[in-house]
Amino acid sequence: MNTLSTPNPVSTPRFLQQLKWVADPIGYMESAAQQYPDIFSAGIIGFGNNLVFVNTPEGIQDILTNDRKTYVAPGSLNRILVPLLGDYSVILIEGDRHKRRRQMLMPSFHGDRIRAYSQLICDLTEKTLGKIPVDTPFSARTAMQEISLQVIMQAVFGVFEGERSQQLKTMLTKLTEVFASPLSSSPLFFPALQQDWGAWSPWGKFLRDRQQMDDLIYAEIRDRRTQPQPNRVDILSLMMAAIDDLGQPMTDQELRDELATLMFAGHETTATALSWALYWIYHQPGIRERLLHELQSADLFDPMSIVKLPYLSAVCNETLRIYPVAMLTFPRVVQEPTELLGYALEPGIAVVGCIYLTHQREDLYPEPHLFKPERFLERQYSPYEFLPFGGGVRRCIGEALAQLELKLVLSTILTRYELALADTKPEYPRRRGVTLAPANGVKMKMLGKRSA
Numbered sequence: 001m002n003t004l005s006t007p008n009p010v011s012t013p014r015f016l017q018q019l020k021w022v023a024d025p026i027g028y029m030e031s032a033a034q035q036y037p038d039i040f041s042a043g044i045i046g047f048g049n050n051l052v053f054v055n056t057p058e059g060i061q062d063i064l065t066n067d068r069k070t071y072v073a074p075g076s077l078n079r080i081l082v083p084l085l086g087d088y089s090v091i092l093i094e095g096d097r098h099k100r101r102r103q104m105l106m107p108s109f110h111g112d113r114i115r116a117y118s119q120l121i122c123d124l125t126e127k128t129l130g131k132i133p134v135d136t137p138f139s140a141r142t143a144m145q146e147i148s149l150q151v152i153m154q155a156v157f158g159v160f161e162g163e164r165s166q167q168l169k170t171m172l173t174k175l176t177e178v179f180a181s182p183l184s185s186s187p188l189f190f191p192a193l194q195q196d197w198g199a200w201s202p203w204g205k206f207l208r209d210r211q212q213m214d215d216l217i218y219a220e221i222r223d224r225r226t227q228p229q230p231n232r233v234d235i236l237s238l239m240m241a242a243i244d245d246l247g248q249p250m251t252d253q254e255l256r257d258e259l260a261t262l263m264f265a266g267h268e269t270t271a272t273a274l275s276w277a278l279y280w281i282y283h284q285p286g287i288r289e290r291l292l293h294e295l296q297s298a299d300l301f302d303p304m305s306i307v308k309l310p311y312l313s314a315v316c317n318e319t320l321r322i323y324p325v326a327m328l329t330f331p332r333v334v335q336e337p338t339e340l341l342g343y344a345l346e347p348g349i350a351v352v353g354c355i356y357l358t359h360q361r362e363d364l365y366p367e368p369h370l371f372k373p374e375r376f377l378e379r380q381y382s383p384y385e386f387l388p389f390g391g392g393v394r395r396c397i398g399e400a401l402a403q404l405e406l407k408l409v410l411s412t413i414l415t416r417y418e419l420a421l422a423d424t425k426p427e428y429p430r431r432r433g434v435t436l437a438p439a440n441g442v443k444m445k446m447l448g449k450r451s452a
Contacts, residue, residue, distance in 0.1 A: 004050050006041035007343035014043035022189045023182045025327060025431055026356065029053070033357050039341050044189075050349045051331065052340075055357035057364070057384040059341045063332055063351055064384065064392035071332035073394050077350060078330060080188050080434065083206070084175070084264055086257030090397070091265075091330075098393070101258070104242050105397055108155065108235045114401045117151060118303035121405055124150050125412040132446040137422040140278045140442035144409070145271035149173065151405060152266035156259060157220070158234030164216055171213040176268050178206050179433035188433065217256050235262065262398075269325045270402045272437045274409055277319040279442045280371045281410070282421045287315060287373065288414070295415055306411045307404060314376035316406045320388035321359045322371055323429045323436050329353035329387070330394040355387055356436070418447035 010017055010032050020028040021044045032040045038056045054060055063071055075092040085091060090101045107113060124147045132138050149169055157165070179185045187193040187203055196204040224240060239258060243249050250258070281288045290311055299305045306312070331350045338345050345351070360368040364385050365375060389396035396402070413419065422443040430439035 004346050004349055006050055006052055006345075006349055007341075008036035008040040010035070010040055010042055012043075017043045018189070022186055022431065025436070026429060029327070029354060029357055030360075039343065052345070052349060052351040053328075053354045053357070054340065054351060055354040055361065056341060057358065057382060060329070060353040060358065060387065060391070061382075061384040062340060063353055064329070070335055070338045071351065072335055073330050073332050073392065077333065083188065083194070083210075084433075085261045086253070088251075088254040088257040089261040090258060091261055091394075092257075100244065102393075102397065104239065105235070105258075105262075108238060109398050109401050113233075114404055115304065117155065117401065118404065118408060120154055121147070121151055121408045122303070122412050125409045126416060129413060129417050129446070134446050134448050137443055137445050140444045141271060141275040141438060142441065144274035144278075145173070145176070145267065147409060148267040148270040148274070148405060149263075151270075151401075152263055154234075155266070155401070156235045156262050158232055158237065164220065168213065168216045168220075171209060171216065172263055172267075174209050175206070175213060176264065176433075178202075178209070180437075182431040185431055185433050213260075214256060217259055218252060221252050221255055235259075265396075266398050266401070268433075269435060270398075270405050272325050272432070272435060273316075273319060273402070273406055275438050275442045276323055276427075277316065277406065277410055278413070278419070278444065279421070279427045279438060280319060280322075281315065281414075282419060282444070283427075284371060287371075291315060291410075291414055295411055298411075300411070300415060303404075303408055307407050309407070309411075310377060311373065312407055312411065314373035316403065316410070317376045317386065317388075318371055318373040319406075321365065321386060322368075324355045324359055324388045325435045325437070326388070326390060326396075327354070327356045327434075327436060329355060329390045329392070332392075353384075353387065353391070355390070358385065358387065416450055418450055420445050420447055 012020070017028070020031075021042070032042065032053065033055065039052060039054050039059060042051045042053055044051060054063060073094070075094040075098060078091050081089070081091060090098060090105065093101060128143055128146050132143070149172060153165070153169065179188065184202065194203050195201065196207055198204045199208055220236070221240070224236065229237070230241075236255070236259060239250055239255055241249075281291065294309050294311045295306075298309055329352050331352045334345045334347050334349045334351065336347055340351065359365065362368060364381070383391055389399040389402075422445040423440065425440075427438045427440055427442055429436040
């Protein structure tokens with residue numbers, strides 16, 4: 001692959017590019033885009049010098065609408081996630097197997113199934129915020145993670161209580177914190193750092209914590225197999241009941257990897273988006289006042305009416321635009337000689353849609369560094385201009401649940417509690433594993449409950 005010709009290669013030495021990409025991904029992308037605004041080739045880990053970043057809607061549309069033809073999205077290019085998710089995650093598998101797995105999972109995240117979580121989301125929000133003492137600073141991200149973790153656990157396991165449930169929540173939280181900074185995320189990008197030098201070494205501790213999580217998951221799978229309950233409709237039960245074209249059920253390893261994927265991807269990303277939303281709402285008081293005015297006219301007992309509120313939707317969309325949790329689409333590989341934005345691409349070259357840079361384009365989003373929800377009231381954006389959940393065959397399965405959770409958690413907090421930012425310093429994005437998250441976790445203060 002290293003001999004292939006790619007468009008607009010970044011001239012910085014490859015190792016320095018790798019360091020910059022891990023330590024400061026926004027700085028890396030913005031610097032490259034200043035030199036090559038629409039398309040450039042990066043020299044980052046796992047791709048040699050053949051990863052092409054594209055950030056025009058036309059280019060992204062070309063990539064995503066030619067899935068499985070000119071471009072394919074092999075799961076093997078997502079191997080950076082194997083230590084957390086395993087080899088059999090829907091993110092890692094490919095071809096017809098990937099298609100069947102998505103078809104099996106999709107119903108659990110749409111329609112009546114996700115609407116059934118509405119009251120749970122509101123109740124968990126009240127329970128979590130209600131435990132925070134008045135006038136005590138707290139991390140919004142930690143509080144939002146507690147809510148989103150319990151929501152995804154309910155979706156994945158259904159009624160799941162007792163010691164095993166608590167232990168699994170504890171282990172998931174510990175494992176997500178392992179990659180909370182660029183430095184601690186480095187072993188994902190530099191496999192040579194994945195060395196087990198005992199329980200006190202960072203990677204050794206991660207492996208032992210992961211094993212504890214796996215033991216809990218396998219114990220739950222074992223119990224479900226020995227005591228089947230055919231009427232259960234949680235995701236684990238549905239996956240255990242599913243069979244492939246040859247009449248074979250999923251193995252324990254496949255179930256474990258899928259559960260790990262749903263739990264990690266299903267709560268980390270939502271917690272981050274909620275934290276950013278709270279930051280912007282309380283950083284710009286006018287946004288909060290407008291949201292409260294809109295919520296006063298809504299039926300707060302009807303979650304589906306809240307979901308349709310236009311300004312609340314605009315605030316959520318602008319939150320997902322300005323610092324998208326996922327910076328890139330999943331990579332695609334060129335299958336046959338093609339042309340992209342006027343550049344010839346040879347088979348074997350990998351391409352990604354750069355979500356962050358697309359969301360920062362001046363021609364799409366004037367003053368892109370400003371948080372302006374009204375832009376989503378004034379204009380309808382295409383799926384190639386606004387793509388916080390990716391696109392094509394690897395678009396995020398949990399998009400509908402994430403959108404529901406964002407709106408219901410925010411509306412519950414705004415109408416039930418008085419909060420304020422506890423830190424006047426601006427929040428800024430920082431790498432957290434393969435995502436972008438608020439560097440300081442959004443420090444807030446509980447002022448008390450709102451009067452009815």
